[in-house]
Amino acid sequence: MKFRVKAADLIFIILSLALIAGSLLFIARHGNGTPRAIIKVRDTEYIYPLNMPQTLTFHGELGPATVIIRDNAVFFQESPCRDKICIHMGEGRKDGDFMACLPNRIIITVENSR
Amino acid sequence: MSSTESRKLIPFLAALCLFLAAVEYAIPKPLPFLRLGLANLPIIISLFLLKPRETLLLIFLKIIGQGLITGTLFSYIFLFSASGSFASGLAMMGAHRLFGRKISAIGLSLAGAAANNIAQLAVAYFVLFGSATKYIAPILFISGGITGFLLGLFTDRFMERSKWFRSLIGTGTEEEKQA
């Protein structure tokens, strides 16, 4: 089969190869994904990506607690516990951050997906 | 090409697009969304036979025709295929306009395939899959690159060998394809 490839054809051949390489590289670099909050309420787990702002209510041992996801961070806003230590633990943003309301049995950890 | 001739050619090529799309549908594929892009062949040919405005009309006819035949004219699927066809059509027109004689059907077909995939990935991202879309991208680009190349090759040979094509070229067009 005769190949009659012209000059400009090469541009698009290279472009096609670049797209393949680029998309593979993109996955390699961003495969980790955005950080997400793992919220454990008694024995049930909930997962929420930190890049989707929302207000959540969870019913722990003592009562309802409000957890907020905002600006790529997660924190306790309200809690029925006595000392409110969980609220003072501040916000979690990156892999390893951690907040817990032990009396209410709600634990929040932040991790990178995958 | 006279306007009477082009008024005849445009629906004919559109019909050819639909026919090739039907043929493609009949061919079993490992993954349903990997397109062979056969329906692009008449569009590439039209770049050498018709004025740009007419090619654009052809693209619209192809899109609407496919929507009507598959019955998906009012669904997200149509959005998907329409954006792909539209993007690839525009890309091929642009590449042809930009490079003229320096580009053959191979390059045009690759340009179309790339544009098709990019557009469809964009729609998939916003409407369907969100961030999981990135995992489909490499497969699409690889298959698009291969099928685009092969289709371009086939179109090239077709234009060279087809008497029907040659008879139409001879009626005086904007660009002459070198034999």
Added chain:
Amino acid sequence: MVQVTDRNRDRGRETGMSRKSFFTQSINPNTLFLGTMACLLPFLFLRSLLFIFIEMLLFITLNYLKKGKIKLLPSIIIIVSLVFFNLLTPVGKVLFRIGHFPITLTALTIGLRKGLILTGMVQISKFAMGRNLHFPGKAGILVGRTFACFDRITAMKIDLAPSQLITSIDDALTKVYSTMEMGTEEHPAAVRTTKYGKIFLLAMISLCWILFLIQGINL
């Protein structure tokens, strides 16, 4: 040597475009189109997954009645793949884990919703399309001519052996092209909508809108 044509001609029959059913005989194609489109809007704004599922089933049934057979596999593949890809981004309550990977409720719901709405949309739009749908104006003529050519090309025999492929395609194209008619095509007399046809349309539209409006009350 395989002949492409027979398969395609059969497919033309399979799509049931020329099949006679209550719908094609008692309802004018344009009316069917407009009536069905009136159902599309309330469908898109349905919130309850259950309602979406029910209405999707309704239109699948209608399409089956209209065409005599129906291909559900593509729709199933679409729904499954949408659910699969949406599950890849876990959101919401964790139902169980596959190995290390969490399967979450909200992600599942989102995927299902997208899949069911998409399938529903496709079924609605398929139901709306009938043969001899008149498109107004110049566009209509072009579309009509395109389909006329399409019918003729599909009827051609094409030799698939590689050495003969281009030649046989070429010959088929030459033949159809040179005998293309350019006159204004005659539209066969359009079906008029009967009393029962009208009742059906009314029922269908009402049902779709009722499903939509109920949600506002129930939540």
